[in-house]
Amino acid sequence: MSAQPVPAPAATAAGHACDPGARSNIEPRLAYDDLRQWLEQARKLGEVKEVSGLTWEQDIGVVAGLATHDDSAPCFVFGEVPGTIKGSRVLVNFFGGKRKNMTLGFPTELSKLELSEGTRTSFLGPMPRIAPKYVGDGPIFENVMRGDDVDITVFPAPKWHSADGGRYIGTGSFNVTRDPDEGWINCGTYRVMIHDAKTAGFYISPGKHGRQMRDKYQARGAPMPVAVVCGGDPMTFLMASSEVPYGVSEYEIVGGVRGKPVEVIKAPVTGLPIPANAEIVIEGFVEPGNERIEGPFGEWTGYYASDVRPEPVLDIKGIYYRNNPILLGCVPQRPPDEICRYRAVVRSALLRENIEKAGVPGVTAAWAHEVGNARLLLAVAVNQRYPGHAKQAGHMAAMCHVGAYCGRYVIVVDDDIDVSNLEEVVWAMLTRSDPATSIDIIRNAWSTPLDPRIEPERKAAGDYTNSRAVIDACRPWHWRDKFPKVNVPTPEERRMAQEKFGHLFSD
Ligand SMILES: Cc1cc2nc3c(=O)[nH]c(=O)nc-3n(C[C@H](O)[C@H](O)[C@H](O)COP(=O)(O)O)c2cc1C
Ligand SMILES: [Mn+2]
Numbered sequence: 001m002s003a004q005p006v007p008a009p010a011a012t013a014a015g016h017a018c019d020p021g022a023r024s025n026i027e028p029r030l031a032y033d034d035l036r037q038w039l040e041q042a043r044k045l046g047e048v049k050e051v052s053g054l055t056w057e058q059d060i061g062v063v064a065g066l067a068t069h070d071d072s073a074p075c076f077v078f079g080e081v082p083g084t085i086k087g088s089r090v091l092v093n094f095f096g097g098k099r100k101n102m103t104l105g106f107p108t109e110l111s112k113l114e115l116s117e118g119t120r121t122s123f124l125g126p127m128p129r130i131a132p133k134y135v136g137d138g139p140i141f142e143n144v145m146r147g148d149d150v151d152i153t154v155f156p157a158p159k160w161h162s163a164d165g166g167r168y169i170g171t172g173s174f175n176v177t178r179d180p181d182e183g184w185i186n187c188g189t190y191r192v193m194i195h196d197a198k199t200a201g202f203y204i205s206p207g208k209h210g211r212q213m214r215d216k217y218q219a220r221g222a223p224m225p226v227a228v229v230c231g232g233d234p235m236t237f238l239m240a241s242s243e244v245p246y247g248v249s250e251y252e253i254v255g256g257v258r259g260k261p262v263e264v265i266k267a268p269v270t271g272l273p274i275p276a277n278a279e280i281v282i283e284g285f286v287e288p289g290n291e292r293i294e295g296p297f298g299e300w301t302g303y304y305a306s307d308v309r310p311e312p313v314l315d316i317k318g319i320y321y322r323n324n325p326i327l328l329g330c331v332p333q334r335p336p337d338e339i340c341r342y343r344a345v346v347r348s349a350l351l352r353e354n355i356e357k358a359g360v361p362g363v364t365a366a367w368a369h370e371v372g373n374a375r376l377l378l379a380v381a382v383n384q385r386y387p388g389h390a391k392q393a394g395h396m397a398a399m400c401h402v403g404a405y406c407g408r409y410v411i412v413v414d415d416d417i418d419v420s421n422l423e424e425v426v427w428a429m430l431t432r433s434d435p436a437t438s439i440d441i442i443r444n445a446w447s448t449p450l451d452p453r454i455e456p457e458r459k460a461a462g463d464y465t466n467s468r469a470v471i472d473a474c475r476p477w478h479w480r481d482k483f484p485k486v487n488v489p490t491p492e493e494r495r496m497a498q499e500k501f502g503h504l505f506s507d
Contacts, residue, residue, distance in 0.1 A: 028105030087324035120349035130255030138276025172328030174240035231279025302334030
């Protein structure tokens with residue numbers, strides 16, 4: 001797979017264009033195939049802390065809550081969790097520090113914008129695909145629970161927030177399902193709560209690929225086979241929690257990133273493909289109509305917005321795990337948190353790509369802001385070329401695959417603005433938009449029960465739609481040449497100042 005060259009954006013009337021392309025034009029190399037190899041790489045960076053004896057009832061959730069809000073906090077591995085299988089561990093805060101770039105296969109010195117741009121030009125844009133390869137055996141079968149032996153409660157699944165309705169074994173996980181009509185395999189990350197030794201519940205918002213599949217099984221009254229992978233490698237987890245196009249298996253994208261197929265094994269009961277080197281896999285069936293109360297769970301918006309509701313029950317028929325299994329935990333907190341860090345990098349790349357693929361020219365950058373968990377606030381920069389261009393980019397951002405679900409505000413700016421810098425974006429909005437004329441409202445858009453701003457009455461009636469504001473914060477096209485000049489130095493002036501006076505700012 002070769003990286004695509006990134007064209008340098010043109011200089012603008014404002015003086016400079018933000019160019020995330022220059023250093024991101026690098027082919028990524030993943031230094032790991034599974035979670036253990038990833039952990040070794042993170043250890044080499046000196047960013048792993050091992051802690052023993054914390055409880056799953058309270059301690060792990062509390063420490064995870066502190067760690068995930070801090071980009072410089074280490075990756076924690078919690079071992080010897082009382083009451084759990086000997087040797088089992090929980091790993092949290094994988095996406096922080098220098099290990100962020102390592103996880104995506106890039107040099108550690110790239111900025112978040114460069115990292116995002118690197119993922120876009122190398123794999124999230126071209127989406128090279130390599131089909132997974134079936135192998136005969138793998139470490140996932142080092143330990144097997146079947147029939148009466150099945151007990152999901154022995155793993156160190158924490159109660160992550162104090163008001164959660166149970167222990168969530170699935171956060172840094174993904175569900176593998178097969179479309180009953182079309183046959184393709186989807187991998188999607190959805191929260192998974194332990195009900196008891198042999199059952200679990202999972203929640204999927206309407207419209208997600210996994211939910212569309214689930215709805216199809218339910219409509220025909222057929223059981224849905226499911227395999228839940230807890231502790232896959234971080235790249236597969238990232239693709240399973242991202243907007244990979246409908247009909248494309250996330251396994252194929254990971255194969256494309258690696259330049260070699262993901263090795264999978266047929267799960268013994270359901271026959272679904274599971275990674276041969278995963279840490280823990282749970283498989284079973286969802287029988288139509290079999291539902292149980294799931295939740296509440298503290299979600300990515302920072303709220304318990306969806307309360308509790310009957311959700312499908314997974315009857316667990318088999319559990320497989322490696323010796324000393326590692327549970328990957330990715331617990332949502334009030335944004336910005338760890339989830340926002342990786343979602344911003346991945347979703348911003350997909351956002352720019354989605355808008356461009358819809359035929360909008362001149363998009364120079366896009367950023368799905370951390371404070372809105374890379375969903376509620378999107379910023380897009382355009383090099384305006386014709387009347388209505390900025391509006392077109394904004395509406396596309398609001399409604400494309402990656403932007404449509406539970407969005408809220410889209411801000412379109414000129415390309416002299418660094419879209420990843422919240423203050424610059426807001427400054428542009430405050431100075432270049434006019435509330436009476438620059439804001440479009442879109443109604444009845446795709447949202448979710450997790451949206452905290454849907455009225456209880458509408459939620460109760462199953463209406464999970466919301467509205468969007470698309471804010472055109474570009475210099476108005478028809479008088480852009482008369483728009484007041486900005487007072488920032490040109491790149492040339494900045495370079496000269498740095499050369500002459502940079503020493504004043506060093507130790
Ligand atoms: C840590 C984490 C937890 C998530 N939990 C859920 C969830 O419980 N339900 C859900 O619908 N989406 C959840 N998501 C978002 C989905 O994984 C995401 O929308 C993904 O693109 C869905 O894939 P699909 O369209 O292939 O089903 C979660 C994402 C992350 C990063
Ligand atoms: Mn999918």
